[in-house]
Amino acid sequence: MSGEREHTQSLSDESRPGLRADCERCFGLCCVVPAFTVSADFAIDKPAGRACPNLASDFRCGIHTRLRQRGFTGCTVYDCFGAGQQVSQVTFGGRDWRQAPQTAKRMFEVFPIMRNLHELLWYLTEALAMPAAGPLHAELARARTELERLTGGDPGTLAEVDVSAHRQQVNALLLRASELVRAPVRRKKTELRGADLIGAKLKGADLRGACLRGAYLIGADLRGADLRLADLTGADLRGADLRGARLAESLFLTRSQLDAAGGDAATELPPSLTRPAHWTSPGAPAGSPPARARARRRR
Structure with a gap:
């Protein structure tokens, strides 16, 4: 098949600022917020909201280079799409949940919401880079602008975001973009x-x-x-x-x-x-x- 490149245009990480995890600027939220269940993906049980025992005092994973060998394959395939540093450095202004424990409950509540919003932003950014989806670029751009506005909200505002409604709207747009790009084949x-x-x-x-x-x-x-x-x-x-x-x-x-x-x-x-x-x-x-x-x- 010829002509695929004219329908898609790959983006580099640099063209998606903020949508790639930066663990050095995060408070280890993906190691705390989700629950782990002993399985082929996780070697231990861990309740939601409790820090993984492998999380070090500097919020880095103590077995990062050996996760697969130690039975934590699930950790190696997780991507927060940059939500971790957004919540840590922007939403909570750099106050971590250890030094400011009063922030922990709301921070852990907001993180999965932010993660969903950032994932949708990533997909919208991808769609906007597809020339064949040009007829939808204005709608895609408006949707992205609205989500970007939401990600800049305070903790209380973020906690009230209806993620399901936004996901439904964005998915409908993405499907239409996909149909335009895939139309030739x-x-x-x-x-x-x-x-x-x-x-x-x-x-x-x-x-x-x-x-x-x-x-x-x-x-x-x-x-x-x-x-x-x-x-x-x-x-x-x-x-x-x-x-x-x-x-x-x-x-x-x-x-x-x-x-x-x-x-x-x-x-x-x-x-x-x-x-x-x-x-x-x-x-x-x-x-x-x-x-x-x-x-x-x-x-």
Whole structure:
């Protein structure tokens, strides 16, 4: 297929200021706010709002370089889209929850709201970089401006934000943008929104222009699959084998999706995304047997 590049335009992290996690400016919120449950993703149980025992006094992870080996794969695939530093440095003005414990309850309440808003901002920014979505750029820009306004609110205002309503509005816009970009190659047979493709054998599959929004691709064999202009919004790629897959022009592909999957040096990626450190070299098996077994158990 020719002409994909004229429909999409990859962004670098520098063009998305504030939408990439900066752990040095965060108070370890992703290590405190969520609950952990012992599983293949987490080695311990941890209730919501309690600091992980691996969180150091400087709010850095004490086992950051060994998370996978220590059983914390779930931590390695998490992305706050910059919400952590926004809440820590802007919403709460640099007052951390240890030195100012009175801020903890509201800070922990606001963080997931901010994370959702930043995720939506990331997707809107991606859509605005797609020339083929030009007819929607004005609407996309207005939606982004409104969300940016909300992220600058005080803790009380943020706590009242109806995230579901904003997500519904933005998702409708993103779907329309996706349809415009995928129009040249969109086919009925590849409308796979929300499809159960867990463990699917899709080696070498032609998935150009496919709608895979929210699809369950856990443990799927996507070796050498052509995913140019495929919409991967929210697709679950845990344990998926992406060796040699063509993802350079895929729509709405996130860093955390790649971190959750397996790939190699032959996997084609957008210039804005780096190859995860745990990916294999060409010819080596992608993912571990436990990852594939875990995918089957989650059916």
